[in-house]
Amino acid sequence: xxxxxxxxELKDTLRDRRTLMMMxxxxxxxxxxxxxxxxxxxxxxxxxxxxxxIKIGIVGAPNNFLQTELNAIPxxxxxxEVILYKDTLSMLADLKIDSLQLGAYVKSxxxxxxxxxxxxxxxxxxNATDMGMQERAEGYMKIIEEKAIQKRYxxxxxxxxxxKPIETTYKNIASDKEMVGKLAGGILPYIxxxxxxxxxxxxxxxxxTGEKERGTIETLxxxxxxxxxxxxxxxxxxxxxxxxxxxxxxxxxxxxxxxxDVVDNKEILNIIHSILSPSFIILLYSLLIPLTVFFAGVxxxxxxxxxxxxxAQSIITPLNIVMxxxxxxxxxxxxxxxxxxxxxxxxxxxxxxxxxxxxxLDFSLVALSFSVMFVLATLAVFVSYKRFDxxxxxxx
Amino acid sequence: xxxxxxxxxxxxxNRQQRKELNTLxxxxxxxxxxxxxxxxxxxxxxxxxxxAGKTTTLRMxxxxxxxxxxxxxxxxxxxxxNSQEARKKIGFLTGSTGLYARLTPNELIQYFADLYGVSxxxxxxxxxxxxxxxxxKEFQNKRIGKLSTGMKQKVSICRxxxxxxxxxVFDEPTSGLDVITAExxxxxILDCKQQGKTVIFSSHIMSEVDLLCDDLAIIHKGKxxxxxxxxxxxxxxxxxxxxxxxIRIVHESQNA
Numbered sequence: 001x002x003x004x005x006x007x008x009e010l011k012d013t014l015r016d017r018r019t020l021m022m023m024x025x026x027x028x029x030x031x032x033x034x035x036x037x038x039x040x041x042x043x044x045x046x047x048x049x050x051x052x053x054i055k056i057g058i059v060g061a062p063n064n065f066l067q068t069e070l071n072a073i074p075x076x077x078x079x080x081e082v083i084l085y086k087d088t089l090s091m092l093a094d095l096k097i098d099s100l101q102l103g104a105y106v107k108s109x110x111x112x113x114x115x116x117x118x119x120x121x122x123x124x125x126x127n128a129t130d131m132g133m134q135e136r137a138e139g140y141m142k143i144i145e146e147k148a149i150q151k152r153y154x155x156x157x158x159x160x161x162x163x164k165p166i167e168t169t170y171k172n173i174a175s176d177k178e179m180v181g182k183l184a185g186g187i188l189p190y191i192x193x194x195x196x197x198x199x200x201x202x203x204x205x206x207x208x209t210g211e212k213e214r215g216t217i218e219t220l221x222x223x224x225x226x227x228x229x230x231x232x233x234x235x236x237x238x239x240x241x242x243x244x245x246x247x248x249x250x251x252x253x254x255x256x257x258x259x260x261d262v263v264d265n266k267e268i269l270n271i272i273h274s275i276l277s278p279s280f281i282i283l284l285y286s287l288l289i290p291l292t293v294f295f296a297g298v299x300x301x302x303x304x305x306x307x308x309x310x311x312a313q314s315i316i317t318p319l320n321i322v323m324x325x326x327x328x329x330x331x332x333x334x335x336x337x338x339x340x341x342x343x344x345x346x347x348x349x350x351x352x353x354x355x356x357x358x359x360x361l362d363f364s365l366v367a368l369s370f371s372v373m374f375v376l377a378t379l380a381v382f383v384s385y386k387r388f389d390x391x392x393x394x395x396x
Numbered sequence: 397x398x399x400x401x402x403x404x405x406x407x408x409x410n411r412q413q414r415k416e417l418n419t420l421x422x423x424x425x426x427x428x429x430x431x432x433x434x435x436x437x438x439x440x441x442x443x444x445x446x447x448a449g450k451t452t453t454l455r456m457x458x459x460x461x462x463x464x465x466x467x468x469x470x471x472x473x474x475x476x477x478n479s480q481e482a483r484k485k486i487g488f489l490t491g492s493t494g495l496y497a498r499l500t501p502n503e504l505i506q507y508f509a510d511l512y513g514v515s516x517x518x519x520x521x522x523x524x525x526x527x528x529x530x531x532x533k534e535f536q537n538k539r540i541g542k543l544s545t546g547m548k549q550k551v552s553i554c555r556x557x558x559x560x561x562x563x564x565v566f567d568e569p570t571s572g573l574d575v576i577t578a579e580x581x582x583x584x585i586l587d588c589k590q591q592g593k594t595v596i597f598s599s600h601i602m603s604e605v606d607l608l609c610d611d612l613a614i615i616h617k618g619k620x621x622x623x624x625x626x627x628x629x630x631x632x633x634x635x636x637x638x639x640x641x642x643i644r645i646v647h648e649s650q651n652a
Contacts, residue, residue: 015498215494222488223511
């Protein structure tokens with residue numbers, strides 16, 4: 001009987017355009033669209049930044065050290081034009097109207113400071129709303145300062161090695177896979193949780209509140225099928241919808257990487273391929289199934305209680321934030337799966353998935369996370385059953 | 397056969413319901429200790445004004461609601477303790493029943509036949525008979541959402557009768573229907589009677605009651621005001637017609 005109900009509800013769900021949109025179309029398209037837009041926008045910005053010729057104004061004596069050295073920096077560090085100003089006021093006015101991107105003020109005896117081995121004061125002006133200009137100035141100054149230091153070493157006749165007492169080397173022992181996992185591993189469970197929740201939402205409302213609203217539940221309850229069987233048949237479709245929506249989102253992400261070539265770095269591509277192994281996918285789903293059941297179990301009592309589609313939607317939508325917000329924990333690099341975090345629902349799944357990606361998995365903690373979610377899912381199913389069994393909730 | 401003995405139903409009121417009903421009481425007695433019997437091959441009508449407790453009674457008979465106290469026997473089966481078995485014997489149709497708009501009549505009938513455990517052979521036979529009787533063949537594969545009200549009503553009838561129930565419960569089955577569509581229901585009730593089924597229906601349309609019922613009960617504020625045969629009711633009438641008599645009985649109970 002459960003399967004009969006499941007089959008019918010699935011057919012009904014697959015014929016609902018709204019659910020199909022939320023379950024298949026949007027999750028499938030969202031990443032190709034977003035990533036395509038993101039990549040093309042960032043590429044055009046990078047191109048613009050690389051080819052953009054910036055104007056640097058200098059107030060100071062003609063042929064001062066800064067001007068000479070700025071002009072000497074090759075165009076490969078960015079196209080630029082150096083303009084000498086007579087006063088700071090006119091330079092700042094130009095900077096304000098963006099006909100100048102950087103402005104520098106050096107005293108007229110700037111070169112004298114350098115020659116007399118004193119620190120030469122220099123002020124750079126920039127507009128922080130014009131992104132990247134401070135970094136550009138810092139980049140130029142690193143080159144110029146290095147040259148000035150070399151000059152002083154030469155003048156003082158000092159061996160550079162003698163004034164550098166320690167030669168430090170920093171070596172990263174983490175594998176690339178671990179790096180990607182720790183830094184970007186939170187994205188994968190986040191996608192699954194966010195879309196899993198949305199995927200569950202519409203079928204849950206449609207199959208419970210909708211049936212109440214349309215007046216079909218009464219007839220169903222007069223059939224010789226136990227209420228728990230009706231609940232399980234419907235719940236099966238809600239869980240499946242959540243998993244399908246999440247899988248579609250992942251598929252969309254995978255297609256963006258593989259078909260649309262949004263990742264052009266071969267090393268990262270290889271890491272992604274090595275992460276997406278069949279064993280990883282099996283383990284991932286074994287963690288996500290209890291989570292989706294938990295979502296369904298949380299939504300169903302609300303859907304059963306609500307009198308209209310609108311009422312159910314107005315309660316479940318804010319719940320989305322409560323459920324999905326903990327998933328963002330995965331984006332914080334410092335948070336690890338331990339005995340405490342393994343007991344926090346949603347957070348444990350995110351962190352366990354991250355560990356799965358990095359390959360630094362502690363099976364006892366993953367088992368604990370799974371057990372916590374399993375217990376919660378069972379509890380949520382029990383609450384759903386209690387609600388569904390309450391006659392005044394089911395019939396209007 | 398339906399046997400109802402000392403049936404009561406009490407609902408617990410939440411704060412909002414208490415506010416809506418303007419009462420401080422924590423419970424509301426929807427059905428108050430009623431008893432009646434519906435015989436096979438006879439049509440029993442449950443009469444009462446809005447909010448009298450008709451729908452609650454019929455929902456208890458069809459096992460959607462559990463009674464607070466009392467006994468219900470459907471074709472000899474205790475519907476309270478063995479509700480699942482009793483449901484196999486019941487066909488339930490209400491005027492407000494919706495249908496799954498995204499399914500076709502064929503899919504819907506198949507679904508309910510599966511839920512009732514109807515064999516393939518029986519299903520095909522009954523489908524053929526009902527589709528011919530109700531002239532449903534033309535739209536059997538169209539989505540229900542695209543059908544007219546009359547067509548939908550035919551699908552509802554077919555759905556109610558597909559498991560060949562011994563007892564048929566109709567809750568205001570013609571409410572909101574035009575006379576042509578309502579006629580399908582009238583025909584169905586008469587057909588059920590002819591087949592020896594037990595039929596109970598609630599209504600407040602006196603012409604329908606006069607036309608169809610053999611026995612009747614009048615219910616008001618959950619209490620049974622009259623229960624007997626239609627002929628006894630007519631014999632003892634103090635008003636000039638059925639409607640006036642019904643109103644008189646209800647008013648009399650209010651003033652008592």
